[in-house]
Amino acid sequence: xxxxxxxxxxxxxxxxxxxxxxxxxxxxxxxxxxxxxxxxxxxxxxxxxxxxxxxxxxxxxxxxxxxxxxxxxxxxxxxxxxxxxxxxxxxxxxxxxxxxxxxxxxxxxxxxxxxxxxxxxxxxxxxxxxxxxxxxxxxxxxxxxxxxxxxxxxxxxxxxxxxxxxxxxxxxxxxxxxxxxxxxxxxxxxxxxxxxxxxxxxxxxxxxxxxxxxxxxxxxxxxxxxxxxxxxxxxxxxxxxxxxxxxxxxxxxxxxxxxxx
Numbered sequence: 001x002x003x004x005x006x007x008x009x010x011x012x013x014x015x016x017x018x019x020x021x022x023x024x025x026x027x028x029x030x031x032x033x034x035x036x037x038x039x040x041x042x043x044x045x046x047x048x049x050x051x052x053x054x055x056x057x058x059x060x061x062x063x064x065x066x067x068x069x070x071x072x073x074x075x076x077x078x079x080x081x082x083x084x085x086x087x088x089x090x091x092x093x094x095x096x097x098x099x100x101x102x103x104x105x106x107x108x109x110x111x112x113x114x115x116x117x118x119x120x121x122x123x124x125x126x127x128x129x130x131x132x133x134x135x136x137x138x139x140x141x142x143x144x145x146x147x148x149x150x151x152x153x154x155x156x157x158x159x160x161x162x163x164x165x166x167x168x169x170x171x172x173x174x175x176x177x178x179x180x181x182x183x184x185x186x187x188x189x190x191x192x193x194x195x196x197x198x199x200x201x202x203x204x205x206x207x208x209x210x211x212x213x214x215x216x217x218x219x220x221x222x223x224x225x226x227x228x229x230x231x232x233x234x235x236x237x238x239x240x241x242x243x244x245x246x247x248x249x250x251x252x253x254x255x256x257x258x259x260x261x
Contacts, residue, residue: 034065036088043084045076047153049174064089075100075173075188098190100173102156102166105185107198107214107259108141109161114211129182137211140201142185148177168193194247195240199259202235216259222251 040061048056052073054063063069064085071085071093078099086093119135121127125143133139144162156170157177166177168191178186185200197216201208205217218236230244231251238251238260252260 037061037065039088040064040085043077043081043088044074045081045172047076047172047174049076049153049176051075051173051175075175078173100175100188101168101171101191101193102173102175102177102186103189103193103196103198104142104164104166105187105196105198105200106140106142106163107261108136108138108212109163110144111161112212112214113138113141125180126182134183138201138208138215140183140185140199140203141212143183147180147182148186151176151180189242192247193242194245195249195252195260197238197240197260199237199257202237204236214257214259217257219256221254221256222260225250225254 041057044057044061046057050056052060054060054073060069060074064071071089071091072082074081082093085091114137115135116137117132117135119128119131121131123145125134125145125147128134128143128145134143136143142163144159144164146157146159146164148164149157149159153174153176154170154172156167156172158165158167164177164186173188175188178184178188183200189196199214199216201212201215203211203215205219208215208217216237218233218238220233222231222238223233227248227250228244228246230241230246231238232241233239240251
């Protein structure tokens with residue numbers, strides 16, 4: 001028999017056997033999936049930010065069905081998503097949840113803060129932070145290279161005068177900027193945010209002098225003026241308890257440094 005014919009027949013037989021084995025294996029090893037997982041995945045925003053605590057949207061979709069986890073763990077989805085998940089899973093949506101927005105706790109732009117050196121290294125906040133805390137005299141503030149900008153999926157952050165600024169209308173609550181900031185000056189707060197202390201420097205006022213004109217000096221004036229007792233000062237830095245804050249604005253009026261807005 002012709003060698004070529006033998007090769008064709010052999011190849012055909014091998015291909016047929018492989019196809020048969022694959023078909024049998026697909027039937028024997030088939031794992032039935034819950035159709036709700038696909039519906040949930042379509043409803044999720046697709047940011048894959050990990051804010052829910054799972055490995056992206058696929059992981060959260062599977063956990064909702066298989067582990068019966070909470071349906072309010074996706075900040076970018078908001079109340080609209082909670083309603084959709086409630087319908088798909090047949091569970092109670094519960095009370096409404098306030099939108100979380102990112103706040104940059106720093107006012108140290110190129111006009112208000114002083115530099116201690118000229119930085120010529122890699123233009124990322126993470127790299128600059130490794131070199132003596134960055135170029136700024138205040139090592140607690142915004143480094144201004146935009147690591148937060150690079151990870152924001154909704155283009156809600158920009159850099160102006162070497163300072164990160166957030167457009168809260170665009171913020172999707174993904175928390176990626178919080179994780180990307182090496183100085184940890186970005187936090188997520190529930191809307192509406194009436195007032196905020198835009199500083200993270202814990203140095204005493206005397207040491208802060210000459211570094212930034214907008215830094216908190218721990219003078220306690222805001223604490224004494226607050227009628228709701230919503231402000232405390234720890235390590236020369238004011239902090240607001242939003243469960244008590246009424247948004248009266250009296251702390252803003254008396255802040256010497258102008259770091260409460």
